[in-house]
Amino acid sequence: MQESSLKxxxxxxxYSIPIRDPRVSELITWYVYALQKAIxxxxxxxxxxxxxxxxxxxxxxxxxxxxxKVKVPIIPKDSGFRRMLRNELLKDCPYASHWVDSVIRTAYxxxxxxxxxxxxxxxxxxxxxxxxxxxxxxxxxxxxxxxAKTIRITLKPWEYLTVSWKGAWFDRRVRSWTxxxxxxxxxxxxxxxxxxxxxxxxxxxxxxxxxxxxDGYEPSIGFIHVDLRPxxxxxxxxxxxxxxxxxxNKKELYEKYKAREKNRVKDFINKLSxxxxxxxPNSIHVFEDLDKESLTSKEKVRRGRRKRNAxxxxxxxxxxxxxxxxxxxxSSKYTSRECPKCGFRVKTQVGHTFECPRCGxxxxxxxxxxxxxxxxxxxxxxxxxxxxxxxxxxxxxRVELRAGVTLNGRSPMIWTPMKxxxxxx
Ligand SMILES: [Zn+2]
Numbered sequence: 001m002q003e004s005s006l007k008x009x010x011x012x013x014x015y016s017i018p019i020r021d022p023r024v025s026e027l028i029t030w031y032v033y034a035l036q037k038a039i040x041x042x043x044x045x046x047x048x049x050x051x052x053x054x055x056x057x058x059x060x061x062x063x064x065x066x067x068x069k070v071k072v073p074i075i076p077k078d079s080g081f082r083r084m085l086r087n088e089l090l091k092d093c094p095y096a097s098h099w100v101d102s103v104i105r106t107a108y109x110x111x112x113x114x115x116x117x118x119x120x121x122x123x124x125x126x127x128x129x130x131x132x133x134x135x136x137x138x139x140x141x142x143x144x145x146x147x148a149k150t151i152r153i154t155l156k157p158w159e160y161l162t163v164s165w166k167g168a169w170f171d172r173r174v175r176s177w178t179x180x181x182x183x184x185x186x187x188x189x190x191x192x193x194x195x196x197x198x199x200x201x202x203x204x205x206x207x208x209x210x211x212x213x214x215d216g217y218e219p220s221i222g223f224i225h226v227d228l229r230p231x232x233x234x235x236x237x238x239x240x241x242x243x244x245x246x247x248x249n250k251k252e253l254y255e256k257y258k259a260r261e262k263n264r265v266k267d268f269i270n271k272l273s274x275x276x277x278x279x280x281p282n283s284i285h286v287f288e289d290l291d292k293e294s295l296t297s298k299e300k301v302r303r304g305r306r307k308r309n310a311x312x313x314x315x316x317x318x319x320x321x322x323x324x325x326x327x328x329x330x331s332s333k334y335t336s337r338e339c340p341k342c343g344f345r346v347k348t349q350v351g352h353t354f355e356c357p358r359c360g361x362x363x364x365x366x367x368x369x370x371x372x373x374x375x376x377x378x379x380x381x382x383x384x385x386x387x388x389x390x391x392x393x394x395x396x397x398r399v400e401l402r403a404g405v406t407l408n409g410r411s412p413m414i415w416t417p418m419k420x421x422x423x424x425x
Contacts, residue, residue, distance in 0.1 A: 031135035038107035045076035206374025209314030217370035
């Protein structure tokens, strides 16, 4: 083995503690007001300009990065600007000045994330507006007592808010975990507990996300097909309910269904991700990154693939899996058009079956994509992973495993490997 296969996974679990304190609502009201004010000031300082071609180092080589064809937002960050912003916010701040620093940091992260989404074509050219009531607490405003299981939050100098997680239902789950920045809501405090776990990587699995299935490949296992139809049915059920509510002009009901749909989708994806980790431990799960295409890049080749993925839940799945397991991502270019056996790239893609005109390989397109995603990841890492070659890939390429998530009530999810063995693709 040339390189260690030990990797660290950072785990975060957030739990909330209910609170009832009129001072909290007052704090949040100020926080949200100050946050919007900070965003307004930063937004007014944004400069829109063309990016010029420049040289960049990539894998030790100098490459020319082409400039942008559209104007790109440049966020003001210099110390002079920051000082002005801080002074402006301190003018009407009745709280400890660290709260102003928290506001500034949150404002910057909101504008930065808007910028990222804007450059990827996923956000409009519009100033972010704060709609939710919350206050993010800086570490410097918190004093955590891990023995007493309490957090003391400074509101004003010598004025504190204390929350405790002693005896909470999750207490045992987070023993010896550390605490990150808490988020305060009107009725609760959300505490993120952090821990890291060392994982010995034994497998790398390539995942291709489709509308009805998630298709994976790993040589020692074969192909893994995860049924995503329950997601589809959730969508259909709530589309109908929402349409009825809309026709009756009942906005509240519509919002209720929308929220319920979101919760059910989230619940399914959480169970699915937990199931994948249980079924396939010690793995790096590799997904395509369709976000790599940006507004400023000239490439538009992945349109077809992008369109095909528009209805798939790949982004949500990728995000959730990355919270519970090690993940990787690769470019989505040609993943379903390249022959995994000889590397030949076919020009057009029609139908569900891939047929290689050069070597004659015949295989489902999902399987081809899963294999290519995995191979691309290994290639991009420039390294040999010293995994045991348990089976001949030719042989495992014929193995198809099916897995699903049951959603009945609150019962834990069950994996049902309905079919082990060859299916002859
Ligand atoms: Zn071929």
